Amino acid sequence: MDISTQEIERIVKSVVAGLSKETSANEFSTITSYTATESPPKRNIKGEWGVFEDVELAIEAAYKAQIDWVTHYKIYERQRVIENIRRIARQNIETWCHLIIEETQMGRYEDKLEKHLAVINSTPGPECLITEAMTGDSGLMLEEYAPFGVIAAITPTTNPTETIINNTISMIAGGNAVVFNVHPRAKKVCTLCLQTLNKAILEAGGPENLITMTREPSLENVDKLAASPQIRLMVGTGGMGMVNKLLHSGKKTIGAGAGNPPVIVDETADIELAASQIYKGASFDNNILCFAEKEVFVVSSHLQGFIYNMKKQGAYLIENHQIHTLLEKVFVLKTDGNYDVNKDWVGKDATCILESIGIYAPKECRLIICEVPANHPFVMVEQLMPILPIVRCENFEEAMQKAVLAEQGNRHTASIFSKDVNHMTQFARAIETTIYVKNSATMAGVGIGGEGHTTMTIAGPTGEGITCARSFTRRRRCMLAEGGLRIV
Known part of the structure; x- marks a missing residue:
């Protein structure tokens, strides 16, 4: 030049x-x-x-x-x-x-x-x-x-x-x-x-x-x-x-x-590892990331241990009678009978959301957890909030089936906590997601705490991937x- x-x-x-x-x-x-009283800037x-x-x-x-x-x-x-x-x-x-x-x-x-x-x-x-x-x-x-x-x-x-x-x-x-x-x-x-x-x-x-x-x-x-x-x-x-x-x-x-990433915790999983990594990922930046864990499918034999370890990490478990109250606060009922997210609550702190329904959790709390059925709106609608629904499953096969339904064909992100290579392989083939993480928080799949490069543009629908x-x-x-x- x-x-x-x-x-x-x-x-x-x-x-x-x-x-x-x-x-x-x-x-x-x-x-x-x-301001509204001022003239717009000149071209x-x-x-x-x-x-x-x-x-x-x-x-x-x-x-x-x-x-x-x-x-x-x-x-x-x-x-x-x-x-x-x-x-x-x-x-x-x-x-x-x-x-x-x-x-x-x-x-x-x-x-x-x-x-x-x-x-x-x-x-x-x-x-x-x-x-x-x-x-x-x-x-x-x-x-x-x-x-x-x-x-x-x-x-x-x-x-x-x-x-x-x-x-x-x-x-x-x-x-x-x-x-x-x-x-x-x-x-x-x-x-x-x-x-x-x-x-x-x-x-x-x-x-x-x-x-x-x-x-x-x-x-x-x-x-x-x-x-x-x-x-x-x-x-x-x-x-x-x-x-x-x-x-x-x-x-x-x-x-x-969009994504609605499911997580499976199977019969062979390290429960303490699963709880710590899922808590980390689902609470990160109040769950506004599209690749963050949105719902967890846990086999029955590990359910109580998983919830115990999630609470140990700092998660707040809401009781059954509080779940519907929370749903009505953070979701909106549409005319067709389905639910959509109330955008006023997207990305808000867990303690702020809990306070809105009269629950005062420790200020260190970063995640709300609750046990719900697989067809609950918290499972099927991508929330972008620090609310993590947990679904009880009898075995890995049931967890995999329900996880695929919850992901809804977005083919975005999924994860599994398991020591069974066959389970890891079966779920990978069934879910077909762009990002698939084993035994870590899903953000490891985009290089945040994991190997590989980082991106904020995860092109699943058009196939370019990371x-x-x-x-x-x-x-x-x-x-x-x-x-x-x-x-x-």
């Missing part, structure tokens, strides 16, 4: 000044919102560190940045930019975690820190884009991973900045640019995060507007993204309604939908015929 020394100095000074200023929650709110054609007033402007800016990114930057330069993103993100996660809780009213601060560190440290960069080569008498064949171009990424309220960080690293590592449409209930913290990451990109020598968004996200923007010829790939992380909408967009789509940079690229083949370049 042909930039003068004076221009470089000006850019660096501007970026350093922006990064060195500590932004408080109050300062942030003055940047990203305005900003240039954008503010990747944030635009119109989605068309956000697309156009990302389109120009992507051409620059793929034309003028080598792979090692992508790596340098991504490492700076990691560095700057680490410096800001405490602020972002506080703001997420303030804005979304969901989850636990200490768990959000752990999630952020996981996506910052364990999301792969360009190193997973491995070129494959084959030679023979007929020539040399190369297959490489090339960018799609500009990606439209829809992010959830449950993991707002975690998904932006994770998607940004994976998508720009593949040579793409990204236009985000964030969840409206997390737009302030997402704006701050995206602007900070753009500063990190520019500080490391990358192009401006490599990631963009609109200040006011909306469903209308999603339609415009889907209709734009400059958008080459749609990526959605969230509920199945959103994923299905993207799948009908006519664009190539990667969809990460996404990384490779997921957001196209395989391209180059063939040199007539035995060219061979030395034998």
